[in-house]
Amino acid sequence: MGGDHAPEEVIAGAVAAVRDHGVRLVLVGQAPRIRRELDRYGISGEIPIVHAEESLDMGEGALASWRKPRSSVAIACHLIKQGRASALVSAGSTAGVVATARLRLKSQQGVMRPAIAVTLPTRPRPTVLLDAGATSDVKAETLVQFAALGTAYAQIRLGLARPTVGLLNIGAEPGKGDKVTKNAHELLANGRHGIRFAGNVEGHDLLRSVVDVVVTDGFTGNVALKTMEGSVRMALAEVREAMTGSRTAKLGSFLQRRQLTDLRDRLDSETYGGGVLLGLNGTVVIAHGASRARAITSACVLAYELATGRIIDRIRDQVAAARTPSRLGRLMHVDRDGGGDKAEETEKAVETGPDDSAGTAPGMPAVQPSEDRPHDAANTPPDGAEIGPRRSEPPTAT
Amino acid sequence: MGGDHAPEEVIAGAVAAVRDHGVRLVLVGQAPRIRRELDRYGISGEIPIVHAEESLDMGEGALASWRKPRSSVAIACHLIKQGRASALVSAGSTAGVVATARLRLKSQQGVMRPAIAVTLPTRPRPTVLLDAGATSDVKAETLVQFAALGTAYAQIRLGLARPTVGLLNIGAEPGKGDKVTKNAHELLANGRHGIRFAGNVEGHDLLRSVVDVVVTDGFTGNVALKTMEGSVRMALAEVREAMTGSRTAKLGSFLQRRQLTDLRDRLDSETYGGGVLLGLNGTVVIAHGASRARAITSACVLAYELATGRIIDRIRDQVAAARTPSRLGRLMHVDRDGGGDKAEETEKAVETGPDDSAGTAPGMPAVQPSEDRPHDAANTPPDGAEIGPRRSEPPTAT
Structure with missing residues (x-):
């Protein structure tokens, strides 16, 4: 239900993911509306629907996580907790999706804070940047964990x-x-942490493909990412203007229209299917709010690949390797005991309040919530598949 | 002596500042080399030279500030402390120049930490961004002061x-x-601080000219600035490639060459003359390391305008206005008493060590250093000129 073009484009993208890429998924949201859309594609029977009476508005921030315990995102998280899905895709408000997922899915064991990973369109190889905005206040040890999360991703x-x-x-x-x-x-x-550390990189290296993963806190990462988007947009607008500045330039522009359209498409964030929230008991793919069908399909395929690639197991292993017996080890111990800074404690207290009501959401299948099952079960495909897409029994994305 | 094209281009730029803009300046560096260069322009008598036997290397970091007490930058700072100059222009290593200037000039009264201001080529109006890298670890009160510094600038x-x-x-x-x-x-x-606060801005707003001044810490600001440079460079490279991707595109490219060159020049950081270090007892203009004569001339003219505009007085007034009687007032009090965090204390202790030797530098004019004169004297033009360039008795830039 989330995104500027929901539910039409979201459903169109999901249908393509099922038909063209063999992704198994459940659609969560206003059941009658979803059913009407599916009818247009003639596959209403093939894709299961789970009804959610509420949905997060695009302007909605972190508070939505407890104000709307029956939002489609909250219910999709519940399906993951139940083991009925492995990953979640949403084009809803990033703040709302992140807050809801943090509250409902909780951090996977050993992970201090979640991070959003985005894939930058660098050449020759793309670069993963994290955190793009999930965790603003970090410790040094949090950044080491982000390196582990980014490596797994x-x-x-x-x-x-x-x-x-x-x-x-x-x-x-x-x-x-x-x-x-x-x-x-x-x-x-x-x-001593299993991370192939290549040293510092600077802002101008972000688009130069110098490393595979760039680690930073969620504040700096978010500013850098938005600065990048704004700068590229500005530069292309300037080019467009420069190209029509004179008569000869106008002719030149006409001759090059095709090339520039291709370029814009390549740099357009839509092509890259948004960010992935890592470190929770379930994978959350956050598609761009402006996503159309193609971007939603990419997001569904990405969610599918992460689940089949056992991202949560990999993160568990990487984080365990990063837990050195020194300083970091001590800190992790404190963190497991419920330590951490006060602001975070307060935030948790506020967020946790209405969590209990989630289980009573209508339209939710009558399966007992299993809060204390192993943290990685959510991501284990039913058939125990190894990396690589399989048609037979792929994991389910909601 | 600093910069990739020193001293030739630096001197050429300085000569143009004197001839075309009426800036009065002193050249500090290897006297024989400078004299040889000046002879080429036939004005060796008009521009005073102060000899400095050392200079900061381009790769040199903060340690240079005490390793080279007789660097041209250190001696230029000394001229400011003596009241013989109002501002300093250097194309040397930013880290080296900032550390030397902090050590030699010290923060002006009431200013907690210095900041580097850069002017972004936004349209319709340029935007000042600070801090671009002088102070990475900040408190909320430091950011309020940066807002005061940016307002004055x-x-x-x-x-x-x-x-x-x-x-x-x-x-x-x-x-x-x-x-x-x-x-x-x-x-x-x-x-309650005399600042016209317009609220939050995001990364993608940086180049949209939505506010006149953007405030952030030196870490985020530096990353954002370099990300911006890298993104624009990448986008233009992509455009260039797209433009030669086919035969018709190549022809188009030929027709548009002129427009793209203009655009590149406008976006090129060289045109914008680097950053300005604000908050010390003397104005420091840090030109881009790759500066050629034109950029140096811009930097000299900027230094001149800041001195005639009494930037240090303005900063003093703005900072005083920002010093509210509440929380900030208490903090400022602590800061004046020598408080602050431990890391900063240690840093100061290390940096202060070799400061005493600065006064004994050879080639230094035999004027008594006056450490305890009023903090704003360095920036007061001899004739007490108000804002606006004057030919008669302008302040001296070194």
């Missing part, structure tokens, strides 16, 4: 066995940056 | 009486962002 998304990881910083030398980044550099450089 | 640089100030953040709503930014928003929104 890039293994599946980019198909690399040992992706290189760079730390976003304001200079190439180890001593550069704010305190948190300096400490993170030190931890990453000690090499 | 934009008044002169952009000629606006009451420039609008935006806070760089990851969402438009007040509750967005990391803790420091949230608190800064609260302080700025209370309105």
Whole structure:
């Protein structure tokens, strides 16, 4: 139900994911409306629908997570908790989806904070940037974990066995940056965490494909990503204007229209299917709010690949490897005991309030919620499939 | 002596600043080399030279500030402390120049931390972004002061009486962002500080000319600025490639060459003359390392305008206005008493060590250093000139 073009384009994209890519999925939202749309494609029987009476508005922020316990996103999270789905795709408000997913799915064991990974259209190879906005206030150890999350993600998304990881910083030398980044550099450089650390990268390296994964906090990452989008848009607008500045230029522009359209499409974020929220007990793919059918299909296929690639198992392994017996180990212990800063505690207290009501949502299948099952079960495909798409028994995306 | 094309292009730019813009300046560096260059322009008598036996290398970082007490930058700072110059222009390593200037000039009274302001080529009006990299770890109160610094700077640089100030953040709503930014928003929104606060701005707003001044910490600002440069460069490279992708496109490209060259020039950072370090007892203009003569001339003219516009007095007034009797007032008090975090204390202790030797640098004019003169004297033109260039007795840039 989320996104500027929901539900029509979302459903069209989902149908294409099922028909053309063999993704198994459940549609969650206003059942009658969804059914009407599916009828147009003549496959209303093939795709299961789970009714959700509410949905998150596009302007809705983090508070929606508890104000709307029966939103389509909340109910989709419930399906994951029940083991009836492995991943969730939404084009709804990022803040609303992230807050709802954090509240309903909870962090997977050992993960301090979730992060949003985005894939930048760099050449020759794309680059994964995280965190793009899930966790603004981080410790050095959080950044090390983000490196682990990014490594696991890039293994599946980019198909690399040992992706290189760079730390976003304001200079190439180890001593550069704010305190948190300096400490993170030190931890990453000690090499005892299974991460292929390539040192600092700077803002101008983000689009140069110098590393496979770039790690930063959610504040800097979000600013960098939006700055990038704004800059590219501005540069292309300037080019367009420069191209029509004179008569000869206008003719030139006419001759090049095709090339520029191709370029814009390639740089357009829609092609890249938004971000992925990593570190929770279930994979959450957040498609761009402006997504049309093609972007939704990409998002569904990505969710499918992450589930078949056992992203949650990989994250568990990477995070365990990153948990060195030193400083990080101690901190992780504190974190498991419920430590952490006060602001975060307050936030949790507020968010947790209405969680209990989620189980009573109407339209929810009558399966007992299993809060305490192993954290990785949500992501295990029923047939125990290894990496690589399979037609027989693929995991289900909602 | 600093910059990729020093001293030839630096001297050429300085000569143009003197001849075409009436800037009075002193050249600091290897006297024999400078004299040889000046001879080529036939004005060796008109521009005074102060010899400096050392200079900062381009790769040199913050440590250079105490490793080279006789660098041309250190000696130029000394001229400012003596009241013999009002501002300093360098195309040397940013880290080296910033560290040297911080050590030699010290923060002006009431200013917690310095910031680097850069002017973005936005349309219809340029936007000032600060901090671009001087202070990575900030408190909310530091960001409020940066807003005061940016307001004073934009008044002169952009000629606006009451420039609008935006806070760089990851969402438009007040509750967005990391803790420091949230608190800064609260302080700025209370309105008792003489700052025309326009709320949060996001990464994609940076190039949209939505506010006159954008405030952020030096870490985020540096990443955003470099991301912007990298993105624009990437987009133009893609355009160039797209334009030669086919035969018709090639012809189009030929017809548009002129327009694209103009565009590149406009977006090129060289045109915008680098950053300005604000908040010290003397104005420091840091030209881009790749600066050629034209950029150096712009930097000299900017330094001249800032001095004639009494930037240091304006900053003093703005910072005083921003010092509300509440939380910020208490903090400022602590700061004046030498408070602050431990890391900063250690840094200061290390940096202060070799400061005493600066006074004994050879080639330094035999004028008694006056450490305890009023903090704003360095920026007061000898004739007490008001804003606006004057030919008669303009301030001296080194």
